[in-house]
Amino acid sequence: MAKALEPAVCARGLGKVYLVADKEPGLAGTLRHFVRRRYRRILAVDGVSFRIEPGEIVGFLGPNGAGKTTTLKMLAGLLQPSTGEVRVLGYEPFERRPGFLRQITLVMGNKQQLIWDLPVLDSLRINAAVYEIDPATARRRTREFAELLEIEEILTQPVRKLSLGQRMKAELMASLFHLPRLLFLDEPTLGxxxxxxxxxxRFLDGYRRRREATILLTSHYMADIEALAGRVMLIHEGRLLYDGGLPELMERFAPYKEVRLELAAEADAAGLAAYGEVEEARGRSARLLVRKGELPRAVAGLLAAYPVRDLSVTEPPLEEVIGRVFREGRL
Structure with missing residues (x-):
């Protein structure tokens, strides 16, 4: 019998608590803070458990402050968990062993590793030296990545001269130069x-297929998640709310369809509310959310009651479904 593959990531009851100093305002508060500090506990991640298998792309979603980045930093070994345990590629991340560091990368859209005043090529040469990549291999990888990312012409320019898009592509190139097996990507398309x-x-999907890499991706752009991830995890106030497929999430939490209307007259929001939940009514355009079981009746009623020029029925946008989950704080 074939031996089962070890998961790329396995977290059990993972938690992180921060101690934050509380200081009262004014001189008296400053003096008390200096003599006897008081702290309060902030629970950033609360008992999170999940597995990620080799080769998976998983979307990791949550509002600001939900615990996404803290979780990524614990998985990458930058933070030590307060509770629980985690294994990444068979290692305990916080030990930061060389064998572990050679197989992972952490890309943060609001941080940079490239040296600001040097050309991109110089930063790549430094990475090659750090990871002990021989010059011939480094040159080959440079050509390959630069062609895939379409940035051949910018490699000799100082990083400070690059546009945001060019710089992010160069950051990805530098982060993947050592061909990691596991990618932690925190808002890689930010801005x-x-x-x-x-x-x-396109580049990330190609890299994952060629290298059989595993990717854990956070993003506020739902197009990133829909294009790359077959599975999503939702985190809210440090707790994991959902772990499963995108279609299952849509079916479970979006028991409605989106109806878009183009009318021959001004849209009447009050009147349209009889057929569904009016999300938008502007000029001659309107958008409604209609329960799936009520869809035939609602469409027939709209066609009979309004001068409809065009009508379309689609799934609601993923960002709206996710937003509803977070607003309610539960599934």
Whole structure:
């Protein structure tokens, strides 16, 4: 019988508590703070458990302050968990062993590792030296990645001269130069335009397929998640709310369809509310959310009651479904 593969990531009851000093305002508060500090506990991650198998791409979603980045930092070994245990590629991350560090990378869209005043090529040479990559291999990887990311012409320019999209592509190139097996990506398309986002997604998907890599991805752009991840985990106030497939999430939490209308007259929000939940009514356009069981009746009623020029029925946007989960704080 074939031996089962060890999971790329296995977390059990993972938690992180921060101690934050509380200081009262004014001189008296400053003096008391100096003599006897008081702390309060902030629970950033609360008993999170999950497994990620080799080769998976998993979307990790949550509002700001939900615990996403803290979890990624614990998985990458930058933070020590307060509770629970975690194994990544068979290692305990916080031990930061060389064998572990050679197989992972952490890319944060709001941080940079490239040296600001040096050309991209110089930063790549430094990475090659750190990871003991021989010059011939480094040159080959440089050509390969630069071609895939379409940034051959910028490699000799100082990083400070690059646009945000060019810099993010160069950051990805530097982060993957040692061919890691496991990628922790925290908002890798943050601030990029649509074309740059598409190029980054295409590159990441290609890298995952060629290298059989595992990716844990956080993003506020739902297009990233829909394009790359077959599975999502939702975290809210440090707790894992959902772990499963995107279609299952949509079916479970979005028992409705989105109906878009183009009318020959001004949209009447009050009147449209009789057929569904009005999300938008502006000018001659309207958008409603209608329960799936009520869809035939609602569409027939709308066609009979309004001068409809165009009507379409689709699934609601993923970001709206996710937003509803977070607003309610539970599934």
């Amino acid at each position: 990029l335009d649509v074309n740059a986002q598409t190029a980054v997604r």
